[in-house]
Amino acid sequence: MGTTPASPSTDLNGSGLIRLLAGLSLVEAARSRQFPAERLGQWLDVADAITLHAAQSAGAAMVPAAPPALQPASVVAAADEFARVRAALVDLITASCSPAGSSSGSRIRLPLPTSGTEPEIAAAYGPYRRFHLALQTEMEAAVRALRGSIRRAFMPVSARLGRLAVLDEALDRILAARERQLLATTLPALLEKRFQQLLAAHQQALIDSGQGDDPGLWMQPGGWLATFRDELQAVLIAELDLRLQPVLGLVEAGQDEAGRH
Structure with a gap:
């Protein structure tokens, strides 16, 4: 078994998230074809490389630990916890994005315009950006824990997994700020662009038909805001899976290691 962590989640290339964004015409479909190691190299400076080297040296000095009999239980528990946390976060996203979020008890609720609200006020993107950032905060805290x-x-399971854990911790420290900046800045900006595209198409359709606007109808089936809500939910779940990639790499490495014994 190798001891290389999963590709850092700061790289959007090749992920379900980038494919979804490409499908919405928000990013180029043809992204970089560099190997993961080359993409990672672009994120690291000299100080980061020294930190990684120190982590590798520390991991190599670890003594073989716990007997193989402990491995299956630890690996199964890790896989179960991964599934539980992902399911809980998917449930949170789904409930928060639901128009019935208030009745579902979700603590983060999708902004919902009402009839009588001025369309210009209802179409402000600020509340949706804050909604996205609130869910990102929940995801980041849960995934990091x-x-x-x-x-x-x-x-303590094995020397191999011990070395991997040390290296993953170093990568996590190095890349956390970059990940936060990318996902909390670039992604919301792309979603705002999509929001404005749908809004512009809706406004043009009203002009063409000579109809008035009623924000209270935007979330009805087929409404432009209902479409955005569906796309936002899909992007949030894809973002969650991107954030979970390094954790999934750890779980799969543990399963690989358990299979060796």
């Missing part, structure tokens, strides 16, 4: 928990669980 899960990743740390699995690293700690794997440290």
Whole structure:
């Protein structure tokens, strides 16, 4: 088994998220075809490389730990926890994006325009950006806690997994700020662009038909805001899976290691 962590989630290339954004014509479909190691190199400076080298040296010095009998339980528990956290976050996203979010008890609720609201006020993107950022905060906290928990669980399982955990922790520290900046800035900007595209098409259709506008109808089936809501939910779930890629890499490495014994 190799001990290379999953490609850092700061790289959107090849992910379900980039394919979804490309399908919405928000990014170029043809992205970089560089190998993961080359893409990672673009994110690292000299200080980062020194940190990684130190982490590799520390991992190599680890003594073989716990007997193989402990491995299956640790690996199964990690896989179960991964599935539980992902399911809980998908449920949160789905409930928050639902127009019935208030009745579902979701603590993060999709902004809903009402009849009587001025269309110019109802079409402001600020509330939707804050909604997205609130869900990103929930995802980041839960994924970071899960990743740390699995690293700690794997440290005593075997020397291989111990080295992987040390290296993953170093990568996490190095790339966390870059990931946060990319996902909290670039992605909301792309979604705002899509929001404006749908709004412009809706406004043009009203002009062509000579009809008036009623924000209270935007969330009805076929409404432009209902379409945006569906796309936003799909992007949020794809973003979640992107954030979970390094954690999934740890889980799969643990399953690989358990299979060796």
